[in-house]
Amino acid sequence: MADPNRPRAAFTPWDRRELPGSFSVEESAKRVGHYKWIEMRTFEVLGGWVATVPELDVKLRLGTHTYHHAWHAELWHKRLPELREMNQERLNVPPNDELVAFVDAMTEPEAPDLTIEKLVGVYRVLIPHKIAAYTFHLNNTSTITDAPTVRSLNFALADEFDDWRDGEMLLQSLIETPDEVQRAADRQAELEKLLLAAGGIAGPGSIGSPAQGEPDPESEQVTP
Amino acid sequence: MRKSLPVEDLARDERFVRVPITDRMNDPRSVTNTRMRTQAKLTPKRPDASDAARSLMHGIFVGEIQALEGAGRTCWDFETGDGRDEAPFALKLDMARQCWDEARHCEISVKLSDWMGTEIGEFSEGTFLYEAACNPDPVLRLTGVNRALEGLAIDVFNTMRDFGDAAGDPVLEFCEDWMLADEVTHVKMGSDWLRRLTADDPERRKNALEFQRVVDKLFSLGGFRGEDDESPVKLARRFRELAGFGDDEIDEIAEVAHEALREAQARRDALAADAAS
Numbered sequence: 342m343a344d345p346n347r348p349r350a351a352f353t354p355w356d357r358r359e360l361p362g363s364f365s366v367e368e369s370a371k372r373v374g375h376y377k378w379i380e381m382r383t384f385e386v387l388g389g390w391v392a393t394v395p396e397l398d399v400k401l402r403l404g405t406h407t408y409h410h411a412w413h414a415e416l417w418h419k420r421l422p423e424l425r426e427m428n429q430e431r432l433n434v435p436p437n438d439e440l441v442a443f444v445d446a447m448t449e450p451e452a453p454d455l456t457i458e459k460l461v462g463v464y465r466v467l468i469p470h471k472i473a474a475y476t477f478h479l480n481n482t483s484t485i486t487d488a489p490t491v492r493s494l495n496f497a498l499a500d501e502f503d504d505w506r507d508g509e510m511l512l513q514s515l516i517e518t519p520d521e522v523q524r525a526a527d528r529q530a531e532l533e534k535l536l537l538a539a540g541g542i543a544g545p546g547s548i549g550s551p552a553q554g555e556p557d558p559e560s561e562q563v564t565p
Numbered sequence: 566m567r568k569s570l571p572v573e574d575l576a577r578d579e580r581f582v583r584v585p586i587t588d589r590m591n592d593p594r595s596v597t598n599t600r601m602r603t604q605a606k607l608t609p610k611r612p613d614a615s616d617a618a619r620s621l622m623h624g625i626f627v628g629e630i631q632a633l634e635g636a637g638r639t640c641w642d643f644e645t646g647d648g649r650d651e652a653p654f655a656l657k658l659d660m661a662r663q664c665w666d667e668a669r670h671c672e673i674s675v676k677l678s679d680w681m682g683t684e685i686g687e688f689s690e691g692t693f694l695y696e697a698a699c700n701p702d703p704v705l706r707l708t709g710v711n712r713a714l715e716g717l718a719i720d721v722f723n724t725m726r727d728f729g730d731a732a733g734d735p736v737l738e739f740c741e742d743w744m745l746a747d748e749v750t751h752v753k754m755g756s757d758w759l760r761r762l763t764a765d766d767p768e769r770r771k772n773a774l775e776f777q778r779v780v781d782k783l784f785s786l787g788g789f790r791g792e793d794d795e796s797p798v799k800l801a802r803r804f805r806e807l808a809g810f811g812d813d814e815i816d817e818i819a820e821v822a823h824e825a826l827r828e829a830q831a832r833r834d835a836l837a838a839d840a841a842s
């Protein structure tokens with residue numbers, strides 16, 4: 342047996358986590374507030390749509406996914422005070438009016454023959470953008486100081502990937518004609534343009550700034 | 566999408582047949598067995614046990630769909646907040662959780678229906694559960710749906726679980742027991758939210774409990790549910806206690822059920838007297 346008094350390093354040999362991260366406490370809280378806002382809009386509309394879709398399999402998947410996004414909203418709600426944001430409603434806001442316009446357009450369809458439009462909005466536009474913003478955050482925050490956010494991002498991402506696959510497969514099974522392919526593509530383009538104007542679910546910088554190679558124009562690199 | 570979706574707009578595929586609740590309860594294949602005009606416990610010995618159990622299963626299935634739809638609408642229909650016409654964030658989270666549970670119950674019910682030899686559309690769908698879920702006050706939704714109708718679901722699942730046991734059907738017994746656990750959770754949500762949101766508002770609490778009474782009475786129709794052993798669906802006292810019902814509240818439901826049975830018997834006696842004269 343190894344000598345229990347022999348000194349060992351604090352980090353296991355396979356642990357490559359680093360201290361620096363791209364986000365200050367305030368910047369992280371701001372993003373988390375935007376995440377809570379968009380997760381709430383997501384679970385509310387999925388719940389509302391359940392009664393409006395006649396396809397039984399879609400109905401049941403939407404019901405299941407409603408909970409996933411509510412749980413994400415709860416994770417972000419609980420993270421806010423840990424980021425010194427004691428008023429959990431102050432940052433529970435959209436990043437800009439353009440994102441509100443996107444959400445309004447995405448949640449607009451109601452009629453029972455608009456299942457393709459409903460699913461395209463969530464599964465071909467919103468969820469891919471959530472995956473992108475969460476992945477950017479995950480890859481740029483400090484894996485040591487911001488480990489609780491990392492853990493929540495990983496849980497949320499696991500659901501987002503699974504739900505995206507469910508939604509995409511539902512769409513593929515619903516789309517049966519070239520006209521329906523066009524319908525889905527038109528809807529996607531309409532909503533993508535709105536989300537482009539918003540800059541992503543967390544506003545400009547949702548997935549960093551490729552031109553400068555910087556994570557976010559508003560945040561400063563923090564070094565230990 | 567509009568806030569509040571009227572019951573006529575509930576989306577269904579072509580297999581579903583929608584009827585008023587009274588027609589649904591008058592189906593001669595139902596567990597109350599209006600054809601034989603008897604009140605009898607659901608046991609494998611009943612000559613109509615297969616039809617009665619399948620009918621009850623189908624009723625559970627469409628109830629699960631509407632419970633899912635109702636919980637989903639509560640996530641959407643209200644702004645988030647503590648105002649009288651708003652729903653608190655934590656209440657919405659509970660409703661979202663209920664969506665997942667009811668979606669699973671639909672999945673279980675479809676597979677169980679198949680297992681029991683029936684299929685979607687063999688029996689009709691009454692939409693009263695969803696109608697109760699359309700109430701503009703979230704507290705009334707929670708008392709009407711979670712406490713009254715899902716309280717009834719506790720009684721029904723308990724009955725079906727016992728039926729599965731007596732019939733030697735471990736699949737039915739297993740599934741009903743799991744759904745029973747979820748329903749106790751949902752009824753408790755209703756009890757907890759009723760108390761929390763009406764703690765300082767006795768008038769609102771009174772209205773909510775009155776609404777629950779109306780729903781309870783309707784679903785005790787014809788003595789469908791009661792406390793004695795011979796009721797087709799027996800009041801499940803123990804599970805209702807777990808779900809936050811006080812003894813006095815359970816006594817009241819038992820009384821409502823008893824009253825409904827007496828009224829049904831009186832109607833039958835009057836019909837028999839008419840026929841004889």
Ligand SMILES: [Fe+2]
Pocket residue numbers: 629632666667670718748
């Ligand atoms: Fe259920």
Ligand SMILES: [Fe+2]
Pocket residue numbers: 632663667715747748751
């Ligand atoms: Fe339930």
